[in-house]
Amino acid sequence: MTTSTLQVTHVSKRYGSGAIEMAAVRDVSLSVATGEIVLIMGPSGSGKTTLLSMLGALLKPSEGTIQLNGETLSALAENRLPDIRLRRFGFVFQDFNLLSALTALENVAIVAQLAGAKNGAAREKARTLLTELGLDARLNFLPEKLSGGEKQRVAIARALVNDPALVLADEPTANLDSKIGHEIMRLLRRIAKEGGRSVVIVSHDQRIKDIADRVLWLEDGQFKEMVTMATDPVCKMAVEREKASAAEWDGQIYYFCSLGCRNEFLASPAEFLVS
Amino acid sequence: MSTDVIAIMNLIGLLIGLAVMALTVYTATLARRAEYGVLKALGARNGQLYRAVLAQALLSVAIGLGVGVVFTLLLSVIISRLGLNLALEISAASLLKVSGVSLVIAAVSAVLPIRQIAGLDPAMVFRGK
Numbered sequence: 001m002t003t004s005t006l007q008v009t010h011v012s013k014r015y016g017s018g019a020i021e022m023a024a025v026r027d028v029s030l031s032v033a034t035g036e037i038v039l040i041m042g043p044s045g046s047g048k049t050t051l052l053s054m055l056g057a058l059l060k061p062s063e064g065t066i067q068l069n070g071e072t073l074s075a076l077a078e079n080r081l082p083d084i085r086l087r088r089f090g091f092v093f094q095d096f097n098l099l100s101a102l103t104a105l106e107n108v109a110i111v112a113q114l115a116g117a118k119n120g121a122a123r124e125k126a127r128t129l130l131t132e133l134g135l136d137a138r139l140n141f142l143p144e145k146l147s148g149g150e151k152q153r154v155a156i157a158r159a160l161v162n163d164p165a166l167v168l169a170d171e172p173t174a175n176l177d178s179k180i181g182h183e184i185m186r187l188l189r190r191i192a193k194e195g196g197r198s199v200v201i202v203s204h205d206q207r208i209k210d211i212a213d214r215v216l217w218l219e220d221g222q223f224k225e226m227v228t229m230a231t232d233p234v235c236k237m238a239v240e241r242e243k244a245s246a247a248e249w250d251g252q253i254y255y256f257c258s259l260g261c262r263n264e265f266l267a268s269p270a271e272f273l274v275s
Numbered sequence: 276m277s278t279d280v281i282a283i284m285n286l287i288g289l290l291i292g293l294a295v296m297a298l299t300v301y302t303a304t305l306a307r308r309a310e311y312g313v314l315k316a317l318g319a320r321n322g323q324l325y326r327a328v329l330a331q332a333l334l335s336v337a338i339g340l341g342v343g344v345v346f347t348l349l350l351s352v353i354i355s356r357l358g359l360n361l362a363l364e365i366s367a368a369s370l371l372k373v374s375g376v377s378l379v380i381a382a383v384s385a386v387l388p389i390r391q392i393a394g395l396d397p398a399m400v401f402r403g404k
Contacts, residue, residue: 049401058316058398085397086318093400097313114319158317170401 005165005198006032006055011064011074012221013050024050026221027064032166037192037199039212041238047221048202049170055200056089056168057081069165086115090159090197092188094171096151098143104130104154105139112161122161129157133187149180156187160195167191169201173208185211204237230255233272234265289373296339296377297384300332304388308395316397325389332385336377344370 008030014023025047032038042048053059054066057073058081066074068088076084085091098107108126113119130139133153143151152172159167169188173181189211192199201208209215217224230241237257244255245262249269256262265272311324344365351363 053398053401056316056401058401082315082318082320084318085316089318091317091400093313097310097400099310099313110314111317114314114317114323 005034005036005069006030006200007065007067008055009065009067011051011054011061011066013047013054013059014062023221025054025061028218028221028223029064030216030223032198032200034165034198035192035196036214037189037201037212039208039215040200040202040218041204041215042218043240046218048218050221051218052168052170052200052202055166056091057084086111087162088164088166090156090162090164090167092152092155092159092167092169092172094174096143096148096155096175098151098154098158100143103140103142104135104146104150107143107154108158108161111158115162125161126157129160130154133157147180148176149183152176152180152184153187156184156191160191165197167197167199169199169203171203171205172201173203173205178207181205181207206231206236206238232257232261234261289376293377293380296336297380300335300381300384301387303335304328304332304385305391308388308391311392312395312397312399315392315395316400321393324392325386328385328389328392329382332381333378336381340374340377 008028011025011028012023013025014021016022028051030038040048040051050059054061054074057066057076060078061074064074065072068084073081073084098104099110102110105123105126108129109117109119109122112122112125117125127136127139130136130153133156135150135153135157138146138150138154141150143154146154152175167188172188173184176184185208188199188201191197201212230239230244231237232239232244233254233256235257239255239257241255244257245259246253246255247262247266248254249266254265256265311319311328314324315321347363347365351365354361354363
């Protein structure tokens with residue numbers, strides 16, 4: 001029997017009050033097992049970021065409970081949340097968010113130090129992790145000297161340095177080219193399957209479906225049935241066929257996130273259909 | 276009379292130096308606001324960030340003071356070799372005074388943006404800042 005790492009029960013988040021009250025997330029329930037990879041997709045403004053922030057103890061829900069390994073995080077006092085974030089969660093961001101003045105090694109070590117590790121032990125831990133991720137030749141490089149894929153691997157090492165139960169990734173492949181994006185996806189899968197950690201990913205990237213154990217569709221703040229989806233051939237975003245603008249070319253219908261992508265495609269379809 | 280003029284110029288120089296230093300420390304701290312937000316999201320406590328900000332400011336000032344003293348000593352050697360009728364001297368008392376004032380001003384300039392750091396919403400990192 002798989003144990004449930006994360007248990008989200010009837011969670012809602014509302015902003016404002018009275019006439020201007022707006023629900024960003026409505027009555028969402030979710031369970032993520034140890035070693036499971038859950039991908040949350042949905043259109044922009046659907047509440048994905050708000051939900052991810054609540055899962056990561058960055059934002060308190062207006063209603064409902066969030067439990068991690070049996071502990072109810074949503075009931076904890078505000079001053080206990082930093083420690084929970086530091087030790088129980090690993091965060092991977094779209095823009096990497098590395099500290100520009102610190103080397104790759106220091107970027108990872110500082111998070112271990114924040115959790116109480118001594119300088120030497122923190123650096124050793126960081127060195128081991130970065131070496132495992134193939135960055136042994138980049139330990140003393142500043143972020144500006146690293147490629148996008150290398151920066152994301154440093155960010156992943158930083159996310160793992162305090163041995164978290166749950167890794168939360170926000171669009172982890174968005175700023176990476178296709179090959180590097182695949183590398184990062186394989187890495188996230190390894191983290192879950194070999195490291196025994198749960199991974200929750202929020203993304204528009206259809207390719208991540210390949211590594212996910214489960215794909216959830218969030219729209220208007222609620223999980224919905226996965227509708228028939230298509231991939232915009234220009235920006236590779238997931239789009240709903242019903243709502244997307246479409247164009248026919250060579251006997252096939254293509255769907256687009258915007259008129260900009262549609263026009264770009266129609267100007268030179270072959271360019272986007274090569275791969 | 277000429278001693279008074281030099282003393283006034285000294286004071287004005289010190290005040291300008293302090294103002295530049297205060298502004299530099301203040302803007303350097305504010306410029307890293309987003310990075311402090313990232314650290315808060317990862318789990319850093321406000322107290323840990325305050326200590327980091329203060330340590331950075333004081334270290335920068337200590338380095339600045341060291342460089343300043345070395346340059347002044349070099350200048351005094353150059354002036355004496357040029358045979359000018361001017362003696363440049365650093366007394367331990369004035370060095371202590373300037374160091375003390377500089378460190379206090381640097382600490383205050385670093386502490387001013389701390390209020391902004393305390394008010395940072397760690398969830399901003401998922402919203403692209």
